[in-house]
Amino acid sequence: MLFSLNTVEGGIREDSASSAAEEPLSFDRLYELYATDVLRVAYYYLGDRQRAEDVTQDVFVKLIVTKPALVPGKEKAWLLKVALNRCRDLWRGAWFRKVVLGHPAFELFPAEDEVGRIADSAALAEAVNQLPQEFKEVVLLHYYQGYGVTEIAEMLEIAEGTVSSRLSRARSRLQKTMKGDNPE
């Protein structure tokens, strides 16, 4: 299954997977490259594995059904944008407020041979998960997925200044959380 691609208009960092050839990526290739990233971002956002898998499923089903004209190099950005929108919808949903907010534990899924050696990584991951949603989005896109301020502003449809401000405040909160202070 191939997806039609438009001409690159510039301004967005190209993903390494598709920038060289600029050929349509098959669904299998897109899934192989980006599905795990989408799943983990959704998991960071929602803190619930089943829901994160549902979001990932919805994103790729939308990719199949709507057949969007993906710009080469922006495939991952499109997938993450759709995923974050879906996460927001779920987060606002009544089910999520009632069921998940009562169980805020962030479960970890380490490799079996590293269970005892990931304390620092676990602390950082949990601290990111505890951030408010608007901070979590920009932190995940910037520090986890490597997008710049301009790209994040375009993906989230907010001003670049807002992205910078949120990143700064998120860093401050994370530092306090990692030191054991209550950020509130």
Add this chain to the structure above:
Amino acid sequence: MKKIEQLPEATEQALFSLRADDALKHRIFEQAAASGTTGRKSGFFRPAVCLSLLSAAMIAVFVLLSGLGGTGTTVDNDIHTISAGSYRSVSPVHLGDLVDGAEEAAVEETAEEAEEDENETAGPEEEPAEEEAEGENAD
């Protein structure tokens, strides 16, 4: 303690086994296939079904209303007629019992009854006058 810049590495360690696998991919294909077919169905059939139901409902309402006000139904309306000077009302005539021509007959019958009533009412007053006339003739 890890810094935020090390989030990709930390995530890889903390969420190592959280991966999009073939089972999830299979579910995606299944849902895409299902939503593709149901989407087409809903897009085409839903308006048709709605229109059919609406039409049926409108026809049912029309039939019901026209049936209530129509000529084919017998309505049990009573007609009470009271003739002038009569001391009792005439027995009611049921429209539902009327057939062709019976209505006129019923009206005539009612008029005759009314005349009889008048005669009965006026009868006792006329007798003394007749007696007086007979007396005058005898004289």
